Amino acid sequence: MKTVLTFFLLLSFGTIRAADLFVEAESFTHKGGWVVDQQFMDLMGSPYLLAHGMGEPVEDAYTEVTFPETGTYYAYVRTYNWTSPWKDGEGPGKFSLSVGNKKLISPLGAEGSAWMWQVAGKISVKDRKTVLKLQDLTGFDGRCDAIYFTTEEGKVPPSDVKELEAFRREALGLPDTPALAGQYDLVVIGAGIAGMSAAVSAARLGCKVALINDRPVVGGNNSSEIRVHLGGRIEAGPYKELGNLQKEFGPTRGGNAQPADYYEDRKKLDWLANEKNITLFLNYRAIGVAKDGNNITSVVAKHIESGKELEFKAPLFSDCTGDGTIGYLAGADYRMGRESREEFGENTAPEKPDKMTMGASVQWYSVDNKKPSAFSHFNYGVEFNEENCEKVMMGEWTWETGMNYDQIKDFERIRDYGLLVVYSNWNYLKNRMKDNSQYRNRKLGWVAYVSGKRESRRLMGDYILKEDDLRKYVMHEDGTAATTWSIDLHYPDPANTKNFPGQEFKSIAKHINIYPYPIPYRCLYSRNIDNLFMAGRNISVTHVALGTVRVMRTTGMMGEVVGMATSICKKYGVKPRNVYQSHLDELKKLMEDGTGKKGLPNNQTYNEGGTLKEKPVVK
Incomplete structure (x- = not known):
């Protein structure tokens, strides 16, 4: 080319x-x-x-x-x-x-x-x-x-x-019309844990699937580019087989900001390659949609190196981008920021609504160079000293920026600030701190340039999951994958705010433990775009409820459910909402059976989070 x-x-x-x-x-x-x-x-x-x-x-x-x-x-x-x-x-x-x-x-x-x-x-x-x-x-x-x-x-x-x-x-000389990539039963955009699981679940149930990802690796935040370990529990809630897929591809070691091999990129790619009904399109970023009324008819994606554009047609689409990009382009209803306490009766919500979100992390670590290692002087607007510097050799999830900025429109600034503070702090430790013997032989071994995002757009479905559902255990007939993580919301670290007012880069987490809670199926499809599913952190929840559903083992199980619902849509020629209205019992049977291989040991027992004892659930 x-x-x-x-x-x-x-x-x-x-x-x-x-x-x-x-x-x-x-x-x-x-x-x-x-x-x-x-x-x-x-x-x-x-x-x-x-x-x-x-x-x-x-x-x-x-x-x-x-x-x-x-x-x-x-x-x-x-x-x-x-x-x-x-x-x-x-x-x-x-x-x-x-x-x-x-x-x-x-x-x-x-x-x-x-x-x-x-x-x-x-x-x-x-x-x-x-x-x-x-x-x-x-x-x-x-x-x-x-x-x-x-x-x-x-x-x-x-x-x-x-x-x-x-x-x-x-x-x-780019053509005005993109080349047709093919006709599929389901197009999944985003190959994080949610998108991978949605694609494989649908494929194993007989659907022809296109899986589009805008990076050369898959796994999203769990890839070697971002390095966040999987969180939450599988084998929980009413449908114990949900999550079995993750035993097949999930890394066997936990840890944030660890060496690249911890995240097993090749294992994930090989896993997808072995699914005959999936075509994986790496390095393609979705840039546009075509619609007919309230239905998406196609998605256009551009190759991030060649600029080649492809058009993907299907009766069903699943937005697993995290940012809700496809929903946004299609005109789906969405929210960003925090709801008021009054709107949904959420005690943990702020008194007044605002634009604050959880932030994005640029993780990093240093390595022992076994000999003195220089670092070029770096001083570009953030001043560190003996009182405010971070005397650490690595930074993981707590290095979090952009909570008070727009995670879509300001994202380059947010990522760049993450880089800025890592370099600026390391410069102080290496070049200015008087007693820095412990850093003398160390050098930066890895700094993420792909930022790990927690929150941006949330696409609205027929139901919006809220705090009371989770804490009062309000059961819904269409409960699916169980969210098990605590309601884990992040805020600027007060000590960091004191040292860097308005320029925070560290966060704290506040946890409220919950019983494993089945997420309503109605949270997994758009309320106004008739053929759009979603799985991941962009599903239909409030900001408070996002605190639990956003971890990756939970988002992966959402993806499995979306894949199952897709097969029902194909079987009966219906839309996602009709699965809830007319075929819910069939979806429940699929969730009972699962799409993962049977009998595999649970190798996903790290970073399960603080879950309360499981309550009995009526299916």
């Missing part, structure tokens, strides 16, 4: 022709130590390459391009000074661009306060075919979205995201 396409633009008077070359950085053939970051493409318009070296420059990225003609070209690079929200002036994410053997203006990525087209200089092109190279200069998360060359001085691509998208499509 060609990674670079060229085009010519005729000026309005038609006598002078400008030659142009547009290159997407994420399409580079050889990425070296740079990584593709797609987390914010809905905000800034594209995936980009990130030089995530944790303070050590990463290996160069390079690709071969063909200029449309020889001559003098003016070069521009779309980049972002990522520390600009906290400190004016030059930022740390510096890199350079070379064309052939010539390095252009350097550094790039260290100026401005937003995504911008930075002037990179001009180049005399004598050989049309040449190599572009991105050289990281610092290891501190320099980022490059795209590179643009033009023979017309002063001609810069648009900065507006929508205008830039149109410019990209024309520049890269």
Whole structure:
């Protein structure tokens, strides 16, 4: 596949022709130590390459391009000074661009306060075919979205995201209509634990499934990219077979922020590959939906490196994105933030509604280098000292940011602040703290650049699960997978607030233990998009109730139920709501049987949480 396409633009008077070359950085053939970051493409318009070296420059990225003609070209690079929200002036994410053997203006990525087209200089092109190279200069998360060359001085691509998208499509020759990926019984978007389980459950019951994931690995927060261990209990509640799937693919070791092999990415991928009714589409991010009335007819997804777009058609869709992306694009009812105490009679809710959510974590750890290890000085707007520094060698879930920001619109800022405080604190421990002998031989071994998110949109179903249901054990006839984790809500750590008012990066958790509680099936489908299921942290619950249902073993069991309901929808040609109205007994029978392999020992007994003794449940 060609990674670079060229085009010519005729000026309005038609006598002078400008030659142009547009290159997407994420399409580079050889990425070296740079990584593709797609987390914010809905905000800034594209995936980009990130030089995530944790303070050590990463290996160069390079690709071969063909200029449309020889001559003098003016070069521009779309980049972002990522520390600009906290400190004016030059930022740390510096890199350079070379064309052939010539390095252009350097550094790039260290100026401005937003995504911008930075002037990179001009180049005399004598050989049309040449190599572009991105050289990281610092290891501190320099980022490059795209590179643009033009023979017309002063001609810069648009900065507006929508205008830039149109410019990209024309520049890269992308077709107006996406290619058809195929016709499926169910399209699952998001291959975290919930999405994986939904896909396999439906597939084993005879449904043809497309599973779309916007990263090269699956498992979501339980992948090696984020490194959160599974939480909650299986073999609980009225349907003991729910959760058996997780015995087949779940990691056998627990722990947050542990070495990559703890999370067994390959085991998960192989597990999915062995399901004949599933087609897995890695590195595709859903960007749009088509509808007919209150029904989704197709989802469009874009490859995060090539830009290729595919259209997925099905009678049923399951939003397992966490962010409720498909529901949002389809116009599904949703909520964000905290409800008032009065609205649902929740004692744990705040007196007045607000926009606060649980935050996102950038986890990290250091390793013993067995010899003195230097760390480049890093001071970009957050000051640490002897009183406020974190004297630790790793950070896991408590390193949590963005509770008072919008977890969708402000997500790049939220993730970047997570990086900022890790580097800033480590800089103090390594370079400024007087008695730092215990850190002298240590270096950063891993810092997540994919942020682990807890809460954003919650899609509304025919029932909204609330605190009283959980604490008073209000049973519903359509109870399904049992949530077993405590009502676990996170708040800014008061000590951290005292030291960093308005710039908190640490959290505390407050727990209310509950009996295993069967989640109503009506929480697993949209109330106004007729063919949309959801499984994961984006189901129909209040903020308080989210505190228990959000852990991954519980979300996986939700996915199993969605897969079962999908098979019933296919069998009778009905929609998710009709399963509740007319086929609930059949769903209960499927939940009793389960879709996992029988007789496997429970290897998922770590991080089960503080659950009260199980109450008897009438099915």
